Amino acid sequence: MLQSHLHSLIAKAHRYQEEPERFERISGGEEALRVRVHGANGDHEVDLVDGRLLCDCDGFAHRGEGICAHVLAVEYHFREEVPDGAVEWPFSAPAV
Numbered sequence: 001m002l003q004s005h006l007h008s009l010i011a012k013a014h015r016y017q018e019e020p021e022r023f024e025r026i027s028g029g030e031e032a033l034r035v036r037v038h039g040a041n042g043d044h045e046v047d048l049v050d051g052r053l054l055c056d057c058d059g060f061a062h063r064g065e066g067i068c069a070h071v072l073a074v075e076y077h078f079r080e081e082v083p084d085g086a087v088e089w090p091f092s093a094p095a096v
């Protein structure tokens, strides 16, 4: 992934973090964390599954990038509940 793309994801996540009304928790209590994010280009669902945050947006799910502004924003906003390592940073992968 291009580093500039990653930077744009982080910038977008920071904007979301400043707007808590974007985060709508749709599960609670004993259930796994599930959050609807009202994103700039539509709503997306972020789920905590087996200690990892998953998103249904195009960048995450279909392009297989494994990271997006939504999971980054949810990781921060719900940091009390999200375990370490729930978002895998692409640049931590071994260089090819």
Ligand SMILES: [Zn+2]
Binding pocket: 044, 055, 056, 057, 058, 059, 060, 068, 069, 070, 071
């Ligand atoms: Zn997403």
